[in-house]
Amino acid sequence: MLLCLALCLGAVQVAMQQIRLSGAAATAARMIGRGDDAAAVLSRSGATSFDSVGKGGLRCVRLSADTSVAGIGALGVSLTARACAIDERTNVNLSQESGE
Template structure:
């Protein structure tokens, strides 16, 4: 008696698993991609701080841009002077493919106090 009802339900677990598995894998892939983008944001923030300090020291924007590109792939540098501060804004397309396909851009900005006349800090 018990075995007769069990035979009819045997395929339902497999069918439910087959339906749920792709959704679970998609959610897992999105979560892993989000972790990768957050990691890229942290690297970009660190590189923006370094770039602002280098610019405040008197390095050229070209030299700083080369250093930034080595630390974060595809990063673009924009510099701006705000009173006594030199600011570096970095932006890069998201490192995770699907997020980049939707146009997600990761950005970070940092400012540093420039030295006298913009030639770097005083001794």
């Protein structure tokens, strides 16, 4: 019974960590898309790896982190979040070329 409760609480903590990581990825994608430095967001996110790719007028960010939940983290579970935002620097150049 106690083991079941511990696993349920651990699962809730992992879900909350995933939500925070997803929010950090979205914020970082928006900041990079505007040309801002996203280092502060990335350092607070607890991400262990970061990747940013621009494609088709979008800036996509992928963050990965190991779980910080005791017991579940020992199993080697890692979380990944990906988010994309409009790359405003690219879109500004395109709109200026089209005469808008």
